[in-house]
Amino acid sequence: MKKERAQWSGRVGFILAAAGSAVGLGNIWKFPGKAYEGGGGAFLLMYLLIIPLIGMPAMLSELAIGRASQSNVVDAFGRLGRKGYSWAGWTGWIGAFIITSYYSHVGGWVLRYVFSYAVEPGLVYADPLGYFYRMLGYDAASEETFFPLTAIVFAALFMTICAVVIIKGVEKGIEKFNRIGMPALFFLLLVLLVRSVTLPGASEGLKYMLSLDMSKVSGQTFLIALSQGFYSLSLGMAIMVTYGSYLTKGEDMVRNTVLVCVMDTLVAFIAGFIVIPAVFATLGEGSVGKGGGFAFVSLAGVFSRMPAGALFGMLFYLLLLFAALTSTVSLIEGIAAFLIERTGASRTFVTVAICVIMFAIGCLYTCSQASVDIRGVWFDLKNGLTRPLLCDGMEYLTDRIMIPLAALGCCLFAGWAWKPENVTAEVELCGKPFRLAKAYGFLIRFVVPAAIIVIFCVSLFTGTTLS
Ligand code: PHE
Numbered sequence: 001m002k003k004e005r006a007q008w009s010g011r012v013g014f015i016l017a018a019a020g021s022a023v024g025l026g027n028i029w030k031f032p033g034k035a036y037e038g039g040g041g042a043f044l045l046m047y048l049l050i051i052p053l054i055g056m057p058a059m060l061s062e063l064a065i066g067r068a069s070q071s072n073v074v075d076a077f078g079r080l081g082r083k084g085y086s087w088a089g090w091t092g093w094i095g096a097f098i099i100t101s102y103y104s105h106v107g108g109w110v111l112r113y114v115f116s117y118a119v120e121p122g123l124v125y126a127d128p129l130g131y132f133y134r135m136l137g138y139d140a141a142s143e144e145t146f147f148p149l150t151a152i153v154f155a156a157l158f159m160t161i162c163a164v165v166i167i168k169g170v171e172k173g174i175e176k177f178n179r180i181g182m183p184a185l186f187f188l189l190l191v192l193l194v195r196s197v198t199l200p201g202a203s204e205g206l207k208y209m210l211s212l213d214m215s216k217v218s219g220q221t222f223l224i225a226l227s228q229g230f231y232s233l234s235l236g237m238a239i240m241v242t243y244g245s246y247l248t249k250g251e252d253m254v255r256n257t258v259l260v261c262v263m264d265t266l267v268a269f270i271a272g273f274i275v276i277p278a279v280f281a282t283l284g285e286g287s288v289g290k291g292g293g294f295a296f297v298s299l300a301g302v303f304s305r306m307p308a309g310a311l312f313g314m315l316f317y318l319l320l321l322f323a324a325l326t327s328t329v330s331l332i333e334g335i336a337a338f339l340i341e342r343t344g345a346s347r348t349f350v351t352v353a354i355c356v357i358m359f360a361i362g363c364l365y366t367c368s369q370a371s372v373d374i375r376g377v378w379f380d381l382k383n384g385l386t387r388p389l390l391c392d393g394m395e396y397l398t399d400r401i402m403i404p405l406a407a408l409g410c411c412l413f414a415g416w417a418w419k420p421e422n423v424t425a426e427v428e429l430c431g432k433p434f435r436l437a438k439a440y441g442f443l444i445r446f447v448v449p450a451a452i453i454v455i456f457c458v459s460l461f462t463g464t465t466l467s
Contacts, residue, residue, distance in 0.1 A: 013171070016179055017178045018256070018260045019260050023326065024232075025107075025110075027271055029290070029292075029294065036290075039212075039216025039217055041210050041211045041213070044209070044269065046217065050225055056261050057447075059235060059257045061410055062240035063257060065080065065413065066247070067251075068426045069245065072334075073337075073338060074093055085413045088408075091405045092238040093334070096239065097358065098402070101358040101365060103328055104362055105155040106324065109292075111317075112151065117311075117313040124300050125304040129297050135148065136151055137149075138371050145370070147371070148366055148367060148369075151366050155362060159358070159362075165329050169347065177326070181322045188318060189267065190270075192316055193274050196274045196277050202277035202278065204280045208276065223454065223455055223458055238335065241334075243333075243334075249429045250429075251430055253427050253430070254427055276288060282306060300313075303316070332354070339354065364390055381460060401456075408452045414444050420440060
């Protein structure tokens with residue numbers, strides 16, 4: 001007997017879950033640094049064009065593919081009559097598997113830092129880099145490496161929380177979790193925003209974020225904004241197809257897409273207005289950075305110079321924790337849904353099995369950060385064959401290849417194989433006309449694929465990191 005397919009309880013449940021997926025570490029620690037490098041206001045403006053013109057049509061397509069096929073990401077294309085596109089589903093599925101392996105470990109470090117700021121902020125402040133490395137199994141003073149037990153225990157804890165949510169299912173697990181997590185995240189965001197912009201000296205940073213310095217804008221910054229947009233909206237990773245498949249036919253997908261994209265962009269912008277003014281006010285303009293080193297190490301300088309800094313530091317990592325949890329949950333659901341449907345195995349069994357495997361792969365990622373020299377393989381046309389650290393190699397693979405490729409597959413499918421008319425018909429099942437259908441058709445056929453192909457070629461040919 002076939003079980004009824006799971007569904008969201010309603011619009012709010014879906015929107016919070018999809019926004020929970022989109023709002024992640026990318027918004028809070030990657031976006032501010034990129035906005036700073038891209039010239040502040042000029043980058044924000046560019047991003048504001050990219051999201052509606054490229055992000056929204058791509059997201060709408062993924063949701064429509066999911067809802068029309070009522071299927072997991074791998075089988076969705078076949079169900080809609082084009083089995084030949086399953087490669088896009090596979091790419092997204094495998095990509096999600098790799099991302100979850102490391103994203104969940106980074107989530108574990110974030111969890112560790114919530115405790116660090118609650119219990120021992122003095123130790124973090126005294127030697128921010130040393131503290132970070134010690135968590136990862138490297139003692140800089142004695143130059144000794146050891147097993148990164150702390151990082152791994154916290155990653156296991158993080159993964160366990162996600163697994164419990166997934167095992168509870170779509171409505172009782174994912175939806176409920178996001179109904180608490182997302183409002184909490186918005187609340188923390190506002191508290192931190194007020195703290196940051198009222199710091200003495202914060203106005204310089206605010207001015208920078210609002211200035212339109214076009215001289216910093218180049219083709220490269222445009223591409224950085226573009227790939228950030230894809231990553232930030234969780235596109236190309238099995239997620240929006242899977243989450244779309246739990247939507248009822250009466251849902252207005254256009255409105256939902258707009259709301260999710262607006263929420264995601266809003267959070268990224270607010271994060272920019274938290275991080276940049278705070279760094280300007282405490283460490284000074286030149287200290288803005290991006291990536292893990294910045295989020296875990298440099299920010300300690302910000303909190304140590306801020307009144308009640310340890311408290312706000314803890315709240316900041318708590319914010320990151322919520323963001324990371326809801327994104328990881330979405331990644332695992334995309335992976336699990338396929339296995340559950342294909343194998344008929346139980347949700348609990350599938351979830352536990354994949355979480356254990358991904359956690360184990362993630363251990364290699366964490367170990368390769370500082371304590372063990374594990375290498376991956378990488379190839380681009382500029383540098384040829386190289387052996388980056390495994391942790392970097394994993395990120396290159398997903399950010400430069402898997403995400404663009406799977407997103408490209410989805411938009412080529414929607415634009416050229418399944419055709420925009422079918423997307424429109426699916427969208428209009430809610431009873432409202434799709435007024436922008438023509439514009440959508442044009443964007444999904446030409447503009448979105450062109451943008452993705454450019455991102456792909458630039459990283460392949462020049463070996464440039466866009467993430
Ligand atoms: N969108 C998430 C972020 O901004 C990351 C993510 C990417 C989550 C792909 C799921 C899938 O951090």
